[in-house]
Amino acid sequence: MAKVATEKNAVAIKSRANSEYPLTRDQLVEFYRLMYLSRRTDDREIVLKRQQKIFFQVSCAGHEALLVAAGMAMRPGYDWFFPYYRDRAICLALGNTVEEQLLQAVGAADDPASGGRQMPSHWSSRKLNIVSPSSSTATQCLHAVGCAEAGRYFSRHPEAAAKHDGDYREFKDVKFHGDEVVYVSIGEGSTSQGEFWESLNTASNGKLPVVYVVEDNGYAISTPVEVNTPGGNISRLVANFPNFHFAEIDGTDPIASYEAMVEAVEYCRAGKGPALVHGHVIRPYSHSLSDDERLYRPASEIEADALRDPISRMQMWLLREGILDADAINRLERQVDDEVQRAADRAVMAKLPTPDSILRNLYSDDLTPMDARFASKPAATADTSERTMADLINCCLKDEMRRDERIVVFGEDVADATRDEPLRQGKVKGKGGVFKLTAGLQAEFGSDRVWNSPLAEANIVGRAIGMAVRGLKPVVEIQFFDYIWPAMHQLRNELALVRWRSNGGFSCPLVVRVPIGGYLTGGSIYHSQSGESIFTHTPGVRIVMPSNALDAIGLLRTAIRCDDPVMFLEHKRLYRETYGRAVYPGPDYCIPFGKAKIVRPGKDLTVITYGAVVPRALQAAQKIHRDKGIDVELIDLRSLSPYDWEAIAESVRKTNRVIVAHEDMRSWGYGAELAARISDELFHDLDAPVRRVASMDVFVAYQPLLEDVILPQPDDLYKAMDDLAAF
Numbered sequence: 001m002a003k004v005a006t007e008k009n010a011v012a013i014k015s016r017a018n019s020e021y022p023l024t025r026d027q028l029v030e031f032y033r034l035m036y037l038s039r040r041t042d043d044r045e046i047v048l049k050r051q052q053k054i055f056f057q058v059s060c061a062g063h064e065a066l067l068v069a070a071g072m073a074m075r076p077g078y079d080w081f082f083p084y085y086r087d088r089a090i091c092l093a094l095g096n097t098v099e100e101q102l103l104q105a106v107g108a109a110d111d112p113a114s115g116g117r118q119m120p121s122h123w124s125s126r127k128l129n130i131v132s133p134s135s136s137t138a139t140q141c142l143h144a145v146g147c148a149e150a151g152r153y154f155s156r157h158p159e160a161a162a163k164h165d166g167d168y169r170e171f172k173d174v175k176f177h178g179d180e181v182v183y184v185s186i187g188e189g190s191t192s193q194g195e196f197w198e199s200l201n202t203a204s205n206g207k208l209p210v211v212y213v214v215e216d217n218g219y220a221i222s223t224p225v226e227v228n229t230p231g232g233n234i235s236r237l238v239a240n241f242p243n244f245h246f247a248e249i250d251g252t253d254p255i256a257s258y259e260a261m262v263e264a265v266e267y268c269r270a271g272k273g274p275a276l277v278h279g280h281v282i283r284p285y286s287h288s289l290s291d292d293e294r295l296y297r298p299a300s301e302i303e304a305d306a307l308r309d310p311i312s313r314m315q316m317w318l319l320r321e322g323i324l325d326a327d328a329i330n331r332l333e334r335q336v337d338d339e340v341q342r343a344a345d346r347a348v349m350a351k352l353p354t355p356d357s358i359l360r361n362l363y364s365d366d367l368t369p370m371d372a373r374f375a376s377k378p379a380a381t382a383d384t385s386e387r388t389m390a391d392l393i394n395c396c397l398k399d400e401m402r403r404d405e406r407i408v409v410f411g412e413d414v415a416d417a418t419r420d421e422p423l424r425q426g427k428v429k430g431k432g433g434v435f436k437l438t439a440g441l442q443a444e445f446g447s448d449r450v451w452n453s454p455l456a457e458a459n460i461v462g463r464a465i466g467m468a469v470r471g472l473k474p475v476v477e478i479q480f481f482d483y484i485w486p487a488m489h490q491l492r493n494e495l496a497l498v499r500w501r502s503n504g505g506f507s508c509p510l511v512v513r514v515p516i517g518g519y520l521t522g523g524s525i526y527h528s529q530s531g532e533s534i535f536t537h538t539p540g541v542r543i544v545m546p547s548n549a550l551d552a553i554g555l556l557r558t559a560i561r562c563d564d565p566v567m568f569l570e571h572k573r574l575y576r577e578t579y580g581r582a583v584y585p586g587p588d589y590c591i592p593f594g595k596a597k598i599v600r601p602g603k604d605l606t607v608i609t610y611g612a613v614v615p616r617a618l619q620a621a622q623k624i625h626r627d628k629g630i631d632v633e634l635i636d637l638r639s640l641s642p643y644d645w646e647a648i649a650e651s652v653r654k655t656n657r658v659i660v661a662h663e664d665m666r667s668w669g670y671g672a673e674l675a676a677r678i679s680d681e682l683f684h685d686l687d688a689p690v691r692r693v694a695s696m697d698v699f700v701a702y703q704p705l706l707e708d709v710i711l712p713q714p715d716d717l718y719k720a721m722d723d724l725a726a727f
């Protein structure tokens with residue numbers, strides 16, 4: 001472990017008399033009580049695990065001083081907290097009870113953090129503003145940043161926080177004070193993750209009130225600090241980030257920890273910028289109960305750590321300073337032991353969740369995007385010109401931003417101009433996205449509602465999640481579907497899961513707009529990808545993919561107004577096509593999710609598709625009707641998750657023959673699922689096998705000749721229709 005100045009007197013705790021922020025006698029006793037409570041709760045969980053009454057254990061042992069200090073320096077239910085799994089002690093200090101924590105450990109129905117869904121030590125409390133974490137290391141750093149941005153936004157736009165009936169705002173209470181601070185913690189090993197650095201970028205640039213606490217116990221499971229941190233000291237690496245307050249301390253010293261935390265929190269609360277407190281702590285109980293550190297650490301190192309154990313050090317210190325005598329310490333410890341025992345007794349008797357709870361809070365129970373309120377007819381408007389999909393998406397964003405001040409838009413190059421002086425002076429026109437879908441938004445709504453993100457996709461989605469948790473409605477853009485992968489962790493392990501894993505305690509309804517797909521003539525591998533089935537395979541997130549301008553504006557409006565996270569896949573080849581242009585249908589036109597559209601009714605066979613294959617299939621259907629009289633029913637799904645099974649079933653019962661067609665690769669794709677379900681549930685209605693038309697199982701090549709062969713073309717659809725009709 002790196003040597004720090006405070007370690008020179010490693011075993012001695014900083015004297016109370018020398019402290020700049022002296023704690024009262026009662027506060028010191030409470031400090032010790034919380035530390036001891038945390039340790040004994042870990043000890044109890046270890047016993048329960050050995051008795052097989054719980055199924056996992058990861059402890060806070062050795063981190064208690066730093067974390068109780070953090071809890072005492074901050075305001076529960078006022079500040080916001082993004083803790084990680086080591087953070088039992090701060091959660092107890094904020095007001096989480098031992099019983100609540102043990103209810104999670106046993107997986108009880110009444111586990112208030114997750115309803116039996118998350119492992120122990122995955123804290124969550126709406127009342128205390130402790131936001132449900134995942135087990136993924138470092139993702140929470142971006143949520144904390146987004147949460148801080150949202151607090152600032154609401155303090156500058158207080159009217160945006162108002163309740164509003166009819167959309168997600170009806171169900172999303174906003175709390176803000178203007179000077180709240182956001183806590184986020186992380187182990188030193190996890191600082192290797194890009195998301196940590198992506199968050200420092202934005203916290204620093206935005207001077208955001210985020211207190212980072214790096215809990216440096218020297219190991220990430222068995223991997224020592226120097227593997228994750230060049231030079232072995234994270235403080236040295238981050239020291240040049242502008243606007244930060246930094247402190248490096250012995251995190252096993254409660255007084256030094258408290259001082260550092262108070263200073264850091266004061267700095268953030270005053271609006272000066274973010275802070276990072278790097279606390280050197282110990283890890284006396286191995287990584288978790290599934291790990292035995294004696295396999296990779298010599299006994300001498302473990303013994304040296306033991307001398308720094310914060311519990312025994314603080315106990316000695318209280319005695320030495322004359323704050324508690326031995327009897328008083330014994331009494332306090334007995335009371336804590338009784339409290340833990342009683343909580344454990346109740347937890348092991350708690351009722352367990354029933355299978356009917358499994359799907360609860362996967363999506364919003366309050367307002368689904370399938371709701372009838374989203375079914376409307378296009379309104380007559382003065383402008384009767386036919387507009388492109390790109391135009392109408394842009395109109396929708398403007399309409400909704402005028403209507404709802406909680407909407408913010410950010411992503412790579414989506415702003416008109418980051419340096420906005422020339423824009424305001426009318427000297428430049430502005431960019432507004434590489435496809436121009438967000439053109440004019442910054443000019444109309446200002447730079448605090450529309451801005452360019454750093455070139456970092458996880459940064460975009462992670463911050464949006466933190467904002468949405470607080471009640472903002474981010475409508476963010478991933479520049480190309482091909483580059484969505486750095487955000488995959490945030491999309492799959494965070495966005496889709498916040499509501500379910502917190503059993504409805506938190507939610508993050510937001511929209512991720514993603515230009516997708518090929519047929520670009522030269523788009524090549526990295527500008528032509530599809531891959532929607534990877535996301536439809538992720539429960540908790542809604543996926544839509546319009547094929548024309550009217551559906552795009554209607555579905556996007558529903559995506560924005562509904563209470564679920566939505567991935568809005570925009571086929572870039574369709575942005576400016578002649579096919580599917582439409583007259584602007586007014587500022588309230590919505591389409592409910594899960595409703596397919598019959599593009600062409602027919603009686604001989606059904607083609608189920610979506611996106612850019614819709615116009616190609618229509619072309620093939622019209623031709624085969626002209627050529628051979630084969631009458632194809634063409635269904636545009638529009639919404640991929642949920643999808644309209646009733647429309648599919650009704651059509652297949654009528655035509656008895658079906659092709660599922662899509663642009664994405666054939667194997668393991670969206671069509672495989674539909675084909676399987678049709679074969680399973682509609683077997684007796686079929687006169688022929690279910691056919692698929694899709695791209696080859698390969699990426700899209702640059703040379704147009706190859707691209708044409710790789711992607712499904714009208715001729716491929718024609719041939720499949722012809723074959724199936726003849727079967």
Ligand SMILES: Cc1ncc(C[n+]2csc(CCOP(=O)(O)OP(=O)(O)O)c2C)c(N)n1
Binds near residue numbers: 191219
């Ligand atoms: C993204 C990710 N990769 C791997 C893991 C598995 N894992 C869980 S904890 C951990 C070590 C974390 O070490 P550190 O950040 O130092 O925190 P500590 O556990 O020591 O407090 C690893 C590798 C994970 N949870 N998430």
